[in-house]
Structures are given as C-alpha cells and as structure tokens.
Amino acid sequence: MTVPDSVMKLDARPVTAERWGDLERLFGPRGANGGCWCTWWRLSRSEFSGYSAAERKQVLQGIVASGQVPGVLAYLDERPVAWCSIGPRESYPALERSRILARVDDQPVWSIVCFFVAREYRKRGLLVPSIQAAVAYAAQQGARIVEAYPVDPRGQAVEAVRSFTGLAPAFERAGFVEVARRSDRRPIMRYVIVPAP
Template sequence: MTAASRVVWSAGAPLGLLALQGDRGVGWVALAPIPDYPGLARSQVSKPVDRDEDLSEVWSVTCSSVHRAARRQGVADALLAAAVEHAREAGARVVEGCPVGTEGVKRDSGSLYQGTLNLFLANGFELVERRGTRRALVRRAVA
C-alpha cells in the first residue's frame, strides 16, 4: 500500500509529496501555487490560459516520478490524488498540469515526468487545450 506524505525543505515550504511504501520512497510529485513557479508564465507549454486570473489560487503539478519497481501499482494515481487534496487544503481553487499525450505513441519513461494526459483525465482533470502535438493543459476545480 502506498501513502503520500509531505516533503518539507529547510525553507519550510512544501515543494511536493513523496509516495512511501513502508519507509521507502517510491514516488514524487512536485506542486505549488503558480506564482511560486515564475518560469511557467514564460513557457509556451505552461503559460496560463487567462492572464487576468488570480493565479495565487491556481496550483500547478509540474513534475512527478515513480520508481520503476513501483510502477503499475497505482502510485501515480495516489500521488496525483494526494496532490489535489493537498492543494485544496492549502486554499487552491484550481489545480492544473501540462501532461504529455501518449495516444498511439510509445514514449520512454524519461519523457513522461510531467505525467500523462490519460493519468490526469482519469483523475478528474479536464482538457483545456492542446499545447503543440505532445502536450496539453488540464485543470481540475478543487474549491
């Protein structure tokens, strides 16, 4: 069974969640309010849909990883669900991500660190728009 736990750095700000199997870390998801990621606004893939929106209440899932020995055991789903709940508890109104589309294309695991579109859609996120041929912007209201 996998549990998610906050990871806190010395600055005191949670930067993400760690998936644990027993006392062993098997996965990670990074998320924070969009203003904590200034580079997102400049990115063609991650830029906000509505520049007039109050982004302090919009959190972004920017990357994740699951150890190869723990894949296909629901760890990615558990991490994403825990990320949504953590953001909601911290006052988020919306959680978004820019996952990779894998429809009909085999991708190596190293190119999937933003998560897959299917993972986000299966966890209640809605497709907002495609961003190029490989990426998408997805959102889920949590407030």
C-alpha cells in the same frame, strides 16, 4: 493523508525539512531524472544548464529548508516510492515563461509539474493516486484549481524521461479536464476543487 485508490497502503506526505532524507533516498545519488533534483521548472534554462547536479540539489534543499513545501512524497509501508512536485504556479518561473504552457486565464492555480517513481515501483499504478494525493494537499492549502501539463501519448509509448510531467490519461482518470492545447502532445489540464460545505 491516505489515498483512496487501488493502492490502499499508499500514503502521501508533504516534503518538509524532516522528510528531506526520504526525498534524497528516493531520488538517489543521481538526483532523480539525470540530476534534475526537480529544478527544471524552478530555474531559468541557462541556470539549469549551468548548474551541476550538486548545485541543483542545493537549490531544492534550500527551498525545503526555508519552510516551503515543494511537493509530496508517496510512501508504501513507510518507504518513499514516488514524488509529485506541486505548488502555486508562480513558484515555477520557467513555467511562467513557457509559450506553450502559458497561463490560460488570470485565475490563481496550483501546478503539478513533475513526477518521479522508484524504478522497482514503476508501472504499478502509482501515478493516479499520486495525482490524487497532490490535489488533496493543494486543497488543504486552500487551492481551488490544480493545473497539470502532461504528455498526451496518443496511443504511442512514451519514454520515461519524456513523461516526467505525467501522462494525460492518468490525469483524466483522476478527474482532470483539458482546458487548452497549444501543442499537439501537451495539453493543459485542470481539476477544480469543490469547497467543503
């Protein structure tokens, strides 16, 4: 799917077993954010702390090998440059246990929980098109509501390590609206997908 935004050559593709090598290439030997391998929301806090980066990598690789799609990769000129984790909210057990990010209601939602952008492509406007690509993928899978849990910078700089869930202004630009806030800087935002006629 091509993303209609300022980055016209950005293509997003679901991460399948055939694309695992591209995800490894993007995450690099350190496994994205300090060896997380995008398992922060997929494991209990004790599991996450107890696992090595190699074990976390095995968890994510196992998800992909099982046929589940844990997110989408964004490509520029066939090079993977950004990652967005998206899936049904239930696929993120740690999110389900969060008090601050607890469910707003009983509606089924898909959740965007994480981003990773290659260092040389940061601050180039890839966040909004990555969000749009994730929403488009969720819509293709039948999702009607996509939820996100970004950081609200409130005019202050936010370290990259603290903004892996995205920034609220980018979600606003992508059409998301705030639906709840139980923490000063962590809104819950939603995008409602209008079914095609």
